[in-house]
Amino acid sequence: MNVLHVLNDSIPLISGYSSRAKAIVTEQARLGMHPVVVTSVRQGPTPEAVESIDGIPYYRTAVPARLIPWMRRIGPAAIGVEMALLESRICTILQRESIDIVHAHSPVLCALPAWIAARRFGLPFVYEIRAFWEDAAVDRGRTREGALRYRLTRGIETAVIRRADQIVVICEGLKQDILARGGVPPSAIHVVRNGVDVRGFTPQTRNVALAARLGLEDAVVVGFVGTFYAFEGLPLLVDALERLMASHPRLFGLIVGYGQTEAALKRRIEASPFRSRFLLPGKVPREQVAAYYSLIDICVYPRERRRITELVTPLKPLEAMAMQKVVVASDVGGLRELVHEGENGFLFRAGDAGDLVRVLKRLLEQREAWPQIGGKARQSVIDRHRWDGLCEEYRRVYADVMRRDRRGMS
Incomplete structure (x- = not known):
């Protein structure tokens, strides 16, 4: 055919x-x-x-x-x-x-x-x-x-x-x-x-060389990989991480990608008292994306509540799940179709930085459970999204x- x-x-x-x-x-x-x-x-x-x-x-x-x-x-x-x-x-x-x-x-x-x-x-x-x-x-x-x-x-x-x-x-x-x-x-x-191509997106050990180059050798990394559209809600992720960084001195934010809100996001981070702990490497070659994923412990998708986010499911959370990452997402309709609370990830109220802090704080206190949580996330992709x-x-x-x-x- x-x-x-x-x-x-x-x-x-x-x-x-x-x-x-x-x-x-x-x-x-x-x-x-x-x-x-x-x-x-x-x-x-x-x-x-x-x-x-x-x-x-x-x-x-x-x-x-x-x-x-x-x-x-x-x-x-x-x-x-x-x-x-x-x-x-x-x-x-x-x-x-x-x-x-x-x-x-x-x-x-x-x-x-x-x-x-x-x-x-x-x-x-x-x-x-x-x-x-x-x-x-x-x-x-x-x-x-x-x-x-x-x-x-x-x-x-x-x-x-x-x-x-x-x-x-x-x-x-x-x-x-x-x-x-x-x-x-x-x-x-x-x-x-x-x-997702589950043969291409697989769990990877931490890329030691990249971690050293970025100063993340002993860091706990919360991050995002994707295109910087306004509806992605990335300033809210920055807000939430700032509230946690004072009590978690090795917590870093790694936000990988580029797009229409890149300049505004850079200005927001430059104004942060924790700006040295936010990393924006920009657009990275496709063959290097997996290396950046390997450094992220928790992937966050803080989409705002809009008509487009209520209707449409994104691709990037599935890539993160396939790589056995802990995934946290806002509870907009498109993300709720992918992320099921406590099964393959966690949800927070869209637009509520305090609720995102609550979810991240709980996960930061349960680091021993991350491999099991990531394993369930990958299995859900294998079962439904191959x-x-x-x-x-x-x-x-x-x-x-x-x-x-x-x-x-x-």
Whole structure:
């Protein structure tokens, strides 16, 4: 079965989005499918129009040089040009490759052109949603919930959802939101949870050389690994650690990553009386991420309570669990789907630094229990979030959509 995956961006760019996409196409290839990838103009300039990564073709969508100045001048209207360029690229691929199914991944900027192209070529269309674009725009400060732009984007999203042959979502929160919109039968929505390569993310002994370089040889480390979005709530983590550092002289905070709030986070830490005990190494190469994880004793995910965090499950806590880390998370809906109190991690009230202090203080007093807690966390990932198991669900989605397509032609 030949499947065209339409993506906003992909590796070598590093994010939860690109990591999930790589895992899906890699596992599908291992299972005997034949995935093909195309990325939107948001991938940015690439050395080649088509790249082969692990034997899988990645087609890139370029902006013609003559259009770049014009697109800059028209501002937000350039989104329409982006979608037109992606649709044209998809059509070129469909003429060149023998594709059975078009599988678009959110945002709707990918889904709409993919749906148009799929219908033009008479192919079944699967839409996979990891988050709603209108909610992401709110978090980035580009609109507000209920504003005209928000409602227009939500309307386009809903229209594409209702016209897709099958829908894939990453969690129950997104499924329930789609059902509430109406026009989509429950049987058309499939939950394929976020997954982890449990062979790649495994427990590791402490990286002694890195610990020495960072001054963490005898430290207890509470940390975060991920992208610095505003909704991640990282200032609250700093607040909580400050309250604990006076009574725990070897407690350090290690916050690994980069993103839109990086500068503000650095300013916040620079103003802290404990600033020397917070480490922000910035963006680290993918191959070094595991070494940084090895230094962290407790991984904290202090997401704020927002619509996007209530609906969407993140990937990073699963990586930490797979590496047998103690995980603490805020009790927003997306994290509650992953972290179950006392079973594979611990929860605190979102936005409440005092409650996070309470949970961390209790864990700091139970260091002997950390290996057992981490072991349960890893087992929960093995049981529910292995990519080799999750990708079997795509077989069922594709088989269902192909059956429906054949019935429609008969």
